Amino acid sequence: MQMTPANLNDLTGKVALVTGGSSGIGRMATEGLAAAGARVLICSRKADACEAVATEINAMGLPGTVEGFAGDVATEAGIEALVAQVKKRTDKLHILMNNAGRTWGAPLGEHPYAAWDKLLSLNVTGMFHLTQLLVPMLEASATQDDPARIINTGSVMGEIPKGTATYSYAVSKGAVHHMTRVLSNDLAPRYITVNAIAPGPFVSKMTAFAIGTEEGQAEAAKGVPLGRVGRDEDIAGTVQFLCGRGAAYISGAVIPLSGGMQSKAQGSLFNQDL
Template identity: 35%
Template sequence: MTANPFDLSGRRAMVTGANTGIGQGIAVSLARAGAEIVAVGRSSMDDTAAMITEVGGTMHAVMADLGKPREAADMLGRVWDEIGALDILINNAGIIRRGDAIDFSEDDWDDVLDVNLKTAFMLCQALARRALDAKRPAKIVNIASMLSFQGGIRIASYTASKSGLAGITRLLANEWAPLGINVNAIAPGYIATNNTAILRKDEERSADIMKRIPAARWGEPEDLGGAAVYLSSDAANYVHGVILPVDGGWLAR
């Protein structure tokens, strides 16, 4: 272990959905800790690149459609071959569709499960195959949700995907811990991102949410950074299968 177990210097981290929100906040935090970032997204990542440059980091932008799981896995392989071996994978990319369960469409179910669960699994698998072939350790951090613990309302496929991601995190930890691959997850609470914009605009719903958060505020993307650095670092070498809430105390209430 290094003198500073949280130091990520010399590590290369892939962060999906790094163009905005939680992914952006985590990418910047990892870069600040010394990691070289491979930022994956479907829209411009210029803002993320500028923020990473500002903290003295290096970023490679990779455009990808993460709604196509097999293509996502192939993309990781190309990154490994063309940019270099990956030490860290942050599975953050996710989408959400809202609607009453009784009217929820098959397309809205499939689209969300493909991005949030199937692609996440395929990327984990692709990284593990490469890492094991190269006899390299690796860290995987999946971005779960409060909906990994609770049911929610009007987000059937999102709840299913995040509950599934928590389960897959534990399963992969069980299989890969003895092989040198740590698999854990972070469960963000209510964070101010594009996915929660509709909730924050609903004054009544936003007020109800705020009443339950002991920290008395919505979270910001950078609030996830410390947990991501920890789980990606040598400080977490003996941590496997954890779903770590970063929720302002939501679950404690």
């Protein structure tokens, strides 16, 4: 296909895997990939949830398709089983979105020791192990002009010290951002780009406790320079871009999706109103 400005985000013929694809940011990304024409495999620990989402998105009449199944990224055995499932379903993989994750909140002095191990096992260790097992499939589908793509879901809390009471989560996302840069450096010669997104507040099951209501969203928006929480299209459009030909020369980037939160600073340097 000849590339033009009109089809830079066309993902027809591409196969993607989105972990944690049945809800939240994973669901938003999945819909965006399917809208661009990709065949999207989604997994989470709950097969029925993934199958239901696949049915819902496939009923939208989008150019692409979605397939849902069970997959656990929290353990070594689960990751190996997930890779086996992917290989049963396809011999090509062009896109890997490492989105599965969990959070934990507790005040300083009460944050459990076990929470760190449980959270980092999924958010960091699982992400890395799944990626390295799928690199051969990604490399086989990659070319210099159209590299394979890896997108890691980080967080604005991995960029700025806003992780109050979510210490293990914030630290894990900082690790995801640096892992993105390290893997980008190592995988570029194999024609695989590695980038991360760093979302701010988006409505999902994970954030429902805080912004599941209009009042909660309005309160959260006060801390966002652009004055609102994230929307589905903010995720979908960014993922389409990172996977399309327009982003074939981008690797090692952490894309802020936080309405400017990553750059927000209070006042001026000399405490004067300018």
